[in-house]
Amino acid sequence: MSVVNLGLPRVNHARDLASTPRPDNPALIDTFGRVATDLRVSLTDRCNLRCTYCMPAEGLPWLPHEDVLTDDELLRLLRIAVERLGITDIRLTGGEPLLRRGLEELVGKISRLQPRPRLSMTTNGIGLAKRAAALKAAGLDRINVSLDTVDPETFARIARRDRLSHVLDGLAAARTAGLDPVKVNAVLLRGINEHEAPSLLRFCLDHGYHLRFIEQMPLDAQHGWNRAEMVTAEEILSWLRAEFTLTPSPDARGGAPAERWLVDGGPGDVGVIASVTRPFCAACDRTRLTADGAVRSCLFSNDETDLRGLLRGGADDEEVAKVWRMTMWGKLAGHEINDAGFAQPIRPMSAIGG
Numbered sequence: 001m002s003v004v005n006l007g008l009p010r011v012n013h014a015r016d017l018a019s020t021p022r023p024d025n026p027a028l029i030d031t032f033g034r035v036a037t038d039l040r041v042s043l044t045d046r047c048n049l050r051c052t053y054c055m056p057a058e059g060l061p062w063l064p065h066e067d068v069l070t071d072d073e074l075l076r077l078l079r080i081a082v083e084r085l086g087i088t089d090i091r092l093t094g095g096e097p098l099l100r101r102g103l104e105e106l107v108g109k110i111s112r113l114q115p116r117p118r119l120s121m122t123t124n125g126i127g128l129a130k131r132a133a134a135l136k137a138a139g140l141d142r143i144n145v146s147l148d149t150v151d152p153e154t155f156a157r158i159a160r161r162d163r164l165s166h167v168l169d170g171l172a173a174a175r176t177a178g179l180d181p182v183k184v185n186a187v188l189l190r191g192i193n194e195h196e197a198p199s200l201l202r203f204c205l206d207h208g209y210h211l212r213f214i215e216q217m218p219l220d221a222q223h224g225w226n227r228a229e230m231v232t233a234e235e236i237l238s239w240l241r242a243e244f245t246l247t248p249s250p251d252a253r254g255g256a257p258a259e260r261w262l263v264d265g266g267p268g269d270v271g272v273i274a275s276v277t278r279p280f281c282a283a284c285d286r287t288r289l290t291a292d293g294a295v296r297s298c299l300f301s302n303d304e305t306d307l308r309g310l311l312r313g314g315a316d317d318e319e320v321a322k323v324w325r326m327t328m329w330g331k332l333a334g335h336e337i338n339d340a341g342f343a344q345p346i347r348p349m350s351a352i353g354g
Contacts, residue, residue: 148189
């Protein structure tokens with residue numbers, strides 16, 4: 001959807017939004033002509049891994065149970081998003097979404113929303129082997145599984161858990177269940193697993209998975225991210241090109257975060273999500289909902305809006321929708337990682353949802 005056919009004004013983000021009246025449009029529009037149709041939903045901030053680039057070995061203080069949205073509250077917000085705000089895609093995230101009790105039943109209810117959203121999930125894959133078929137039957141369409149290495153020792157070093165076999169079993173079960181396309185998300189860490197870029201791609205091609213490398217982002221709980229140590233998209237592509245022929249994918253990228261290349265002429269492909277060195281904010285079509293009911297206009301935002309309080313305070317659906325719209329209307333032009341004044345979000349990735 002473009003600024004032309006919505007009739008949206010473009011304004012400088014430094015301007016006071018109060019002086020920029022929002023058009024009477026039900027969609028999640030912003031002042032830069034973008035429209036959010038993709039909702040990322042964190043089901044829990046808890047995780048059963050302790051990946052070094054995400055959280056400390058001892059874990060984090062988890063949200064109190066009473067602060068997390070109930071199934072009924074979550075479903076109400078998703079219904080508002082789909083019926084009133086134009087959301088067409090919902091991705092379930094965490095923390096680790098497989099830790100949410102009654103997940104299959106929840107997926108079934110989400111899949112019955114009308115108009116039916118495309119429904120996906122991002123997971124670390126632990127426990128997926130036993131649940132992939134049931135999740136598919138409930139209405140899950142596709143899945144992304146995090147996998148940074150296929151070496152058991154390296155996996156244990158990164159995740160601080162010896163669970164590689166469980167993740168590999170989960171991937172295989174997802175493909176058998178028909179959760180296509182099965183995507184693999186990989187983060188390369190300098191001095192640890194960056195040399196595995198070609199072997200990870202070969203593994204995914206051999207098994208029919210779609211690999212996406214992700215630049216490490218400043219979303220760790222420890223706030224230890226260092227740009228100088230980050231493996232860049234250009235480095236990843238150079239290592240892959242040493243062993244494969246990469247040609248740009250002919251498919252339109254749209255709002256997708258990954259730039260894609262066909263591998264050795266296809267049909268296999270590989271993607272790189274270069275959030276830091278090649279920001280794609282201008283095409284962003286995402287809005288985010290945390291496990292405790294806060295809506296965020298950007299993964300890196302330091303502002304969020306409490307929808308849980310509205311629900312529990314008796315607000316009607318249109319009042320909730322109006323607040324959500326205004327939150328997205330104030331979305332900045334970009335995440336500002338490359339600006340001198342960038343401040344890392346207080347909430348880590350596990351609390352925001354990927």
